[in-house]
Amino acid sequence: MRKIVVDTSVLIDFSRAKTGPYPKLFELFKEGVCELCLPTVVISELWAGRSMSRKSVLSETIKMISMIERVELNEKIAMTAGELLRKKQVLGFDAIVAATALTLGAEVATQNEKHFKNVKELKIFNLKRDQEVI
Numbered sequence: 001m002r003k004i005v006v007d008t009s010v011l012i013d014f015s016r017a018k019t020g021p022y023p024k025l026f027e028l029f030k031e032g033v034c035e036l037c038l039p040t041v042v043i044s045e046l047w048a049g050r051s052m053s054r055k056s057v058l059s060e061t062i063k064m065i066s067m068i069e070r071v072e073l074n075e076k077i078a079m080t081a082g083e084l085l086r087k088k089q090v091l092g093f094d095a096i097v098a099a100t101a102l103t104l105g106a107e108v109a110t111q112n113e114k115h116f117k118n119v120k121e122l123k124i125f126n127l128k129r130d131q132e133v134i
Contacts, residue, residue: 002034003106004125006068007097008045010109015061016051020111021125022064029067038068039077039100041093077103089118098122 004025014022028034043065051057071077073096080099084090090098094115101108101122108116109125116122 001032003037003101003104004028004034005037005039005071005097005101005104005106005108006042007094007108007110007112008042009111011042011046011061011064012049013111015057015064021109025109025125026067036068037071037100037104037106038065039071039097040073041096043070045093071100071104084119089120090116 006022006025010020010022010025013020025034025036029036046052046061046065052061077096077099080102081095084095084098089095094112097108097110098116098119100106102119107123107125110116113124116124
């Protein structure tokens with residue numbers, strides 16, 4: 001089954017402005033077309049946002065991520081992330097997101113493709129392409 005790792009930007013854009021690929025991703029998930037994966041570092045990034053101090057945002061975010069499979073940082077993902085950082089292919093927490101996708105053989109759904117452009121082996125989920133195929 002097709003696996004898609006969800007980046008923080010996708011969840012933030014949907015929760016703030018109801019934009020981006022999240023509705024289509026969730027639709028694909030419900031139809032059994034893909035498996036959505038959430039690196040636990042994305043949860044840290046979400047909870048760091050100021051808006052999470054509002055109960056309505058907190059509740060909506062918990063609901064939004066509740067059905068997405070969590071992917072814990074393990075040794076293989078950590079080593080891959082470290083290599084990406086050493087080679088300066090990606091920065092910060094995005095290294096863990098990219099490493100998770102590479103380790104799982106998954107695509108990354110992101111609103112910040114430029115953050116991942118130097119990771120040559122990484123596949124980026126393309127909403128426009130998928131709408132034409134599905």
